[in-house]
Amino acid sequence: MDVTSIRKDFPQLTRFIRNKPIVYLDSAATSLKPIQVLEKEDEYYKKYCANIFRGIYDISEEATAEYEAVREITKNFFHSNDANEIIFTRNTTESLNLLAYSLYRGYLHKGDEVVSTILEHHSNFVPWQQLSPEYGVVFNYIGVTNEGELDVQSLSKVVTAKTKVFTFTAVSNVSGAIADVYDIVKRVRKISPSCFIIVDAAQAAPHMEIHVSGWGADAVACSSHKMLGPTGIGVLWVSARSSGHLKPFLYGGEMIKAVYKDRSEFKEMPHLFEAGTPHIAGVIGFGKAIEYLEKIGMEKIRRHEVDILSYAFSKFSKYKDITIIGPKDPRKRGGVIAFTVKGIHSHDVAQILNEDNICIRAGNHCAMPFHTALNIPSSARISFYIYTTRDDIDTFFRGIDRVKKVFS
Template identity: 40%
Template structure:
């Protein structure tokens, strides 16, 4: 973490001349992008909205909003259940979205994409697959006393609690990577932590609270060496830059639509096809079956076996539109823009006296999420003062209570950036923090 105890007062803050420019930076017109997001024209208490809470949920561009409206107005029907025109159109739109998302993350086939209601459900789905008993259970998913599950200390609660429950249910042991003082994943004991008893390693690709982008190659290689599977929580990674599941070499990857310009209520589990085919169903109901008799049932192949009941149809179609929108911008361009915004923000925030940043202090191996504490001021007070000036941030433990405990704080203030964030909005954040300091002395 970075602590600053001296420097110019924020009341004298002068905006910088601009972000550093790089010769190989892809073209990116942030003002043109902002024009696609109607909500960004709002005012809050007479101040222009400065939305710095995209790690919580992103705003939605007009093409996504229009797609949702068009679907409900002209094509609304249930999927995979009807031969009428509307049913066919809805099914084609739903499965078309699956194909778009598969291409977006480099999946080998659309059938490797399972729709869930969010990334939490996707991770619960995988955790549920472990610990089943019986001769017909794939040995990779058998879990019991003596077996181990490895996560990390910087996880979102969605990648902690399901594994805790699994270990309580099966008698397996939960272990975890620690966090260094700089906010990086501590892999110094990798070979001891991931060993022949490990069944799965599940950890975050980009931290939702520290912004840290975690390494993958050495961890994946070690896990596969000992026969363990690897799952990544990519909820904060897929929206912000290119992600290719084949290049990563992992077995499962989870992300959510509402953080990547898509609707709420839609998440994605990507899994290697042969693993999905070996996993038991997560929920029972309509459309996940092959045959049903009173004596027993057989189940459809993946992904249908994991999509019981009426799925989030419009939400999936909306997520497909979000993928189209992001693809049109170019994920390399999005990544560069956020890297420059993050560098600008780190430079500005580290000049504020009494402000402590948690996580990497440089824009290398980190994303556009900055959590901080202000000496003597509770994060809830910081958030309320900022909101009065139109600046929206998140306050609290950020669904990452163990990370806060690691750094000895009950809560943080978190500013998170996205493709529509500008340097002027960072300047507004810094001015707002100046108001906090003035108000609280």
């Protein structure tokens, strides 16, 4: 994998602030975008800007074909069996909310249980926490181990035969811990065979090969913007065998077959869940992002990340006052390292690093229950992607030395 030539595709990496280059270490929040994606998105606006599915003229059909081609590309990328299983949303948060709102209205009944985990991003915790009491559903969650991994051992105590929805993240956006999705799905199914199982793959999809149908789950959600694509595009994969459990989430244009005064008939998957004019340019750009990733190869991307992780870990080990959250084995985590520096608040760390344009995340990373479980108010986080170099890590540690000097 030639990182030097990859970096040339990312216009933002050529930008200077305060006469210094940008060291972008916040890819878990959003990735940078290659020029190919930006040009592809632009192409729609410049060449075939028309609404999809309705025009009886060339450019509308061209736009429709480009849009639908991305459904096929996405299907192949995630190893789904059927392009109709791919729904385009706004982001992972919307994908998960779509599932929540759809499942409570029909599939879930009073007395049923929904189980999530304490290490979820708020978007896979709060919808279930908030909607469960409205429908008389019991909301429960699995905890974490001291290592910051999902406490799989306690699963059999929390999941019961009444658990109708089980939802968890494939990779934590804080500890980076990679969950054994196959194993977890199997364990849940053993206790509650017909449980609707959801995987939040927002942090997994950009970094590793995903086989949605192989996982055995019912639905998988992720975001385009974390995997080189435009913002405003999310993916929701729903298995064809499970989609019948879902009621429409948004009603309106594009999802309708026929409307009468007293009733309406709806289209099938996936259009049933794509009401209204979608972010057409975004979807088309997302297709290019997937092609870009495929050209490099997900295995190589993963190997690059493990290399950067290992390098960062070896440097971190010299700092006795820094505590890393999550597993220490780079092979067991995604390209993200959250940490705390003794006596220095994460915001102060991030602020001082910003003086050298080192972009890191500080706070609770939309995972407050996880931080509470670990008994820390906040953490700082660096995260990597295909354009991250060992030089970036070196610059980061020079910044850390400066942080420590300021607060010494």
